[in-house]
Amino acid sequence: MNSGANPSPQPVIKVRDLVKSYGPRTILKGIDLDIFEGEIMVIMGGSGSGKSTFLRQIMALEQPTSGIVEILGQDLGSMTMGEMFDLRKRMGVAFQGGALISSMTVGENIMLPLSEHTRLDAKTMEIMARLKLEVVDLAGFENLRPNELSGGMLKRAAFARAIIMDPKLLFCDEPSAGLDPVVSAGLDELILRLREAMGITIVVVTHELDSAFRIADRITVLDRGNILMTGTVEEVKNSTNERVQNLLNRRTEEEILDPAEYLARLTGERIETDGPAI
Amino acid sequence: MHDESKQGGITHRLESIGRNTVKGIEEVGYAGSLFGESLFWLFAGPKYKQPVRIGSVFAQMMEVGVRAVPIVGVLAATVGVMLAIQGIYTLRIFGAETRVTLGIALSITREFASLITGILVAGRSGSALAARLGTMTINQEIDALKVMGINPVRFLVVPSLIAMLIMVPALTFFADLTGLLAAGLYVSADLDISLAAYFDDVIEALKVDDVMHGLAKSAIFAVLITLIGVANGATVKGGAEGVGRVTTRAVVQSIAAIIVTDMIFAFITTRH
Numbered sequence: 020m021n022s023g024a025n026p027s028p029q030p031v032i033k034v035r036d037l038v039k040s041y042g043p044r045t046i047l048k049g050i051d052l053d054i055f056e057g058e059i060m061v062i063m064g065g066s067g068s069g070k071s072t073f074l075r076q077i078m079a080l081e082q083p084t085s086g087i088v089e090i091l092g093q094d095l096g097s098m099t100m101g102e103m104f105d106l107r108k109r110m111g112v113a114f115q116g117g118a119l120i121s122s123m124t125v126g127e128n129i130m131l132p133l134s135e136h137t138r139l140d141a142k143t144m145e146i147m148a149r150l151k152l153e154v155v156d157l158a159g160f161e162n163l164r165p166n167e168l169s170g171g172m173l174k175r176a177a178f179a180r181a182i183i184m185d186p187k188l189l190f191c192d193e194p195s196a197g198l199d200p201v202v203s204a205g206l207d208e209l210i211l212r213l214r215e216a217m218g219i220t221i222v223v224v225t226h227e228l229d230s231a232f233r234i235a236d237r238i239t240v241l242d243r244g245n246i247l248m249t250g251t252v253e254e255v256k257n258s259t260n261e262r263v264q265n266l267l268n269r270r271t272e273e274e275i276l277d278p279a280e281y282l283a284r285l286t287g288e289r290i291e292t293d294g295p296a297i
Numbered sequence: 298m299h300d301e302s303k304q305g306g307i308t309h310r311l312e313s314i315g316r317n318t319v320k321g322i323e324e325v326g327y328a329g330s331l332f333g334e335s336l337f338w339l340f341a342g343p344k345y346k347q348p349v350r351i352g353s354v355f356a357q358m359m360e361v362g363v364r365a366v367p368i369v370g371v372l373a374a375t376v377g378v379m380l381a382i383q384g385i386y387t388l389r390i391f392g393a394e395t396r397v398t399l400g401i402a403l404s405i406t407r408e409f410a411s412l413i414t415g416i417l418v419a420g421r422s423g424s425a426l427a428a429r430l431g432t433m434t435i436n437q438e439i440d441a442l443k444v445m446g447i448n449p450v451r452f453l454v455v456p457s458l459i460a461m462l463i464m465v466p467a468l469t470f471f472a473d474l475t476g477l478l479a480a481g482l483y484v485s486a487d488l489d490i491s492l493a494a495y496f497d498d499v500i501e502a503l504k505v506d507d508v509m510h511g512l513a514k515s516a517i518f519a520v521l522i523t524l525i526g527v528a529n530g531a532t533v534k535g536g537a538e539g540v541g542r543v544t545t546r547a548v549v550q551s552i553a554a555i556i557v558t559d560m561i562f563a564f565i566t567t568r569h
Contacts, residue, residue: 078444079444080440080443080444100345101345103446104345104346104347104446105446107443107444107445107446108446110444111444112440112441112444112445114437114440114441115437116436116437118436118437118438118440118441119438119441120433120438120441120442121432121433121436121438122429131445131447132445132446132447135347135445135446135447135452136346136446180445190444
């Protein structure tokens with residue numbers, strides 16, 4: 020476990036029996052999870068495990084089909100619009116591709132939450148933006164457009180924007196995706212430094228094992244919409260759960276198919292069979 | 298076996314028609330809700346500390362209106378001259394070519410200025426709006442705005458809507474003047490009458506209602522172009538290819554909506 024964690028008995032994110040369906044497809048099948056103040060929680064899982072969907076629920080970007088999500092003690096399902104706006108000021112998000120507004124400069128992007136939510140004068144906002152750019156090692160890049168930055172720089176700029184309001188919670192969606200190992204390690208260092216410097220709770224969704232092991236205080240392993248396990252890095256590494264080990268060792272699972280389902284998938288019609296499993 | 302397959306084909310087609318109808322109704326409903334939400338943020342934004350930024354409105358007005366002035370001017374002038382040529386040619390059959398001014402004045406102010414402006418803005422700004430919103434959706438920029446506590450309708454849609462509502466009628470009025478002037482130049486040269494006499498005829502032929510008819514229509518076109526552009530952009534799927542698809546779709550739908558609305562508007566306003 021990394022140093023610097025400050026677990027508190029009161030979770031800052033509390034999820035109970037969270038279900039999310041899109042039409043007939045159920046992606047999250049009853050998730051229970053607590054994330055505590057000051058910790059770095061990594062949500063890990065393979066493609067289609069539901070980790071991005073889970074992140075969208077706890078970032079209040081989507082309404083769950085059922086279940087409870089509480090952020091900083093407030094139930095997302097019963098909040099007024101004004102309360103939601105106030106809550107969002109205490110959350111920051113660094114999206115996978117940066118998600119900087121392409122029509123604005125890097126500096127304008129970083130100042131955007133300040134200009135929308137505060138009455139600070141332009142000069143103060145510029146100074147704050149430069150400060151945050153220094154924190155993420157991007158000093159001097161404020162006048163560039165997002166399309167003039169590399170992938171790693173875009174993500175750093177996204178971090179700068181995410182922390183401009185000094186949030187209590189920081190969400191990171193696949194911070195290492197598409198980056199070379201050196202740049203990826205640099206971003207991991209940045210995440211650790213942000214936690215140390217600002218004491219914020221950080222939730223990271225990733226499928227990069229090295230990155231997850233480097234930064235996590237705890238890891239939650241998602242698989243097909245269910246939590247396989249939640250534990251420290253050592254606990255996850257030493258897990259005897261076959262699916263967890265498959266994920267850690269990057270093994271594909273031998274899929275055991277119901278022949279009727281397999282035929283139905285191929286033909287689009289359900290045909291009853293008594294044959295052996297394929 | 299053959300009958301079964303034929304029946305299956307008909308069922309499939311009916312299903313497809315049903316699905317597309319439902320989808321179409323959903324899209325109209327979405328555009329309607331966008332309009333409602335835009336009005337909400339326009340008036341209730343300050344209450345939630347989310348006022349519409351005047352700077353964004355001006356930026357959009359520059360893009361939608363000021364930068365479209367040259368092309369609107371050229372096309373309005375061309376249409377004006379075209380109406381003059383056709384009008385004189387037709388009326389000469391009856392020896393009444395001097396009456397061409399009436400036809401030109403009414404056609405331009407009631408129909409062509411608003412129609413040409415609407416179609417041009419749909420092609421220029423409606424497509425740009427759909428592409429911008431589509432790209433922002435694909436790049437998660439819309440999600441980023443939401444999580445920053447910035448309502449995307451208030452931040453992106455309302456400034457465009459206000460800018461369109463101001464600039465499309467303004468461009469239409471400009472097209473009225475340009476079209477009438479260009480037609481006047483042709484008429485005065487062809488029929489050997491002075492430009493002043495031509496404009497006297499135009500002023501005599503036109504009522505304020507005729508000009509207002511065109512301007513009112515253009516305001517409706519402005520709302521249609523914005524909502525169709527935004528609705529298409531916001532529902533994009535499938536990366537860059539999807540953005541291209543919704544952009545084309547937005548232009549086609551906007552132009553179709555403009556022409557159909559024009560016809561309905563003309564029908565309703567001439568029933569007295």
